[in-house]
Amino acid sequence: MSDLKHNWTKEEILEIYNKPLMELLYDAATIHRKHHDPNQVQVSTLLSIKTGGCPEDCGYCPQAARYHTDIEGNDLMTVQHVKAQALRAKASGSSRVCMGAAWRNVKDGEEFDRVLEMVRTINKLEMEVCCTLGMLTENQAKRLAEAGLYAYNHNLDTSEDYYKDVISTRAFEDRLETIDNVRKTNVTVCSGGIIGMGESVEDRAGMLVALATLDPQPESVPINALVAVEGTPMEDMEPVSIWEMIRMVATTRIVMPMTQVRLSAGRTEMSREGQAMCFFAGANSIFAGDKLLTTPNPDVNEDMEMFKQLGLQPQAPFVKKAQPATVEAADSALSPQGEKPKWSRPGHKIERNEEAKLKARAK
Numbered sequence: 001m002s003d004l005k006h007n008w009t010k011e012e013i014l015e016i017y018n019k020p021l022m023e024l025l026y027d028a029a030t031i032h033r034k035h036h037d038p039n040q041v042q043v044s045t046l047l048s049i050k051t052g053g054c055p056e057d058c059g060y061c062p063q064a065a066r067y068h069t070d071i072e073g074n075d076l077m078t079v080q081h082v083k084a085q086a087l088r089a090k091a092s093g094s095s096r097v098c099m100g101a102a103w104r105n106v107k108d109g110e111e112f113d114r115v116l117e118m119v120r121t122i123n124k125l126e127m128e129v130c131c132t133l134g135m136l137t138e139n140q141a142k143r144l145a146e147a148g149l150y151a152y153n154h155n156l157d158t159s160e161d162y163y164k165d166v167i168s169t170r171a172f173e174d175r176l177e178t179i180d181n182v183r184k185t186n187v188t189v190c191s192g193g194i195i196g197m198g199e200s201v202e203d204r205a206g207m208l209v210a211l212a213t214l215d216p217q218p219e220s221v222p223i224n225a226l227v228a229v230e231g232t233p234m235e236d237m238e239p240v241s242i243w244e245m246i247r248m249v250a251t252t253r254i255v256m257p258m259t260q261v262r263l264s265a266g267r268t269e270m271s272r273e274g275q276a277m278c279f280f281a282g283a284n285s286i287f288a289g290d291k292l293l294t295t296p297n298p299d300v301n302e303d304m305e306m307f308k309q310l311g312l313q314p315q316a317p318f319v320k321k322a323q324p325a326t327v328e329a330a331d332s333a334l335s336p337q338g339e340k341p342k343w344s345r346p347g348h349k350i351e352r353n354e355e356a357k358l359k360a361r362a363k
């Protein structure tokens with residue numbers, strides 16, 4: 001029987017999540033070995049190509065303009081700067097570069113053209129290129145595909161039910177809409193979430209239902225542990241325990257057997273033993289570099305030492321899917337359409353987001 005199914009229910013996922021740990025680990029590791037090389041872990045590098053000043057109100061994010069945090073904002077990087085960073089990442093074992101811009105949505109114009117050039121440049125370095133730029137129209141997704149984009153990241157963050165307690169400036173359906181636009185191209189989908197934002201275990205299962213019932217399932221699912229940053233509405237959240245991370249990774253692996261499961265933010269709080277259990281449970285990617293967009297991350301050398309200790313190898317690029325062809329800007333048949341993605345403005349208020357905004361104003 002195939003392990004792949006698209007009709008998961010919340011009850012089935014909760015049953016998996018709550019299994020005795022040894023059984024959960026055994027099941028997850030068995031599925032993992034069937035579909036992936038258990039000794040290969042992809043090293044990805046996350047580059048913040050435009051930091052801070054975002055108009056959205058995601059309750060976990062230090063880049064939202066409305067909160068008062070210590071991050072240093074920067075304008076969109078140059079293509080040369082990005083290329084230099086990508087070469088450095090490649091030399092230290094990364095096979096994928098993910099570029100993040102703190103935008104609500106992509107706007108056609110000089111900045112998007114520059115991002116397209118960054119995508120072309122990194123693709124030519126024989127690395128997988130991923131972008132996370134906010135909401136996208138279908139035309140923008142097609143232009144990114146033409147530039148040689150390998151993956152587009154757009155996280156669901158949490159369950160549909162809990163989404164209203166985290167973000168008020170857009171709705172859960174808006175996320176699905178952008179994912180749908182990406183699916184109209186050959187770009188793969190990267191979408192996951194964050195645990196430790198005050199959600200229930202049912203919400204974690206709800207998020208996995210939303211991801212696992214997509215057909216096709218996302219090729220990549222990052223699982224983040226909240227990094228509670230001072231000044232954000234979630235600054236006082238208790239850190240999640242390693243056991244919750246292991247359960248979440250194992251459950252993700254079981255319900256999405258073919259997917260690349262990415263152990264993402266929050267690794268600085270995890271011991272090597274904890275991370276090793278996550279790899280055993282099916283995580284097969286980490287993010288390298290001392291910063292994850294704006295939050296701390298283990299040093300690359302430390303990660304390479306851990307790989308050595310565990311006998312892990314960094315995964316080569318394009319193992320799961322061939323390198324996309326690049327169309328040069330001058331040869332493109334697609335033109336900017338100046339459209340904005342349509343999104344809903346739910347208009348509800350989230351108490352802790354409002355409080356953080358007022359606190360920032362007072363500062």
Ligand code: SF4
Nearest residue numbers: 054056058061064102
């Ligand atoms: S998570 Fe992204 S969309 Fe939300 S505030 Fe941060 S940068 Fe903006």
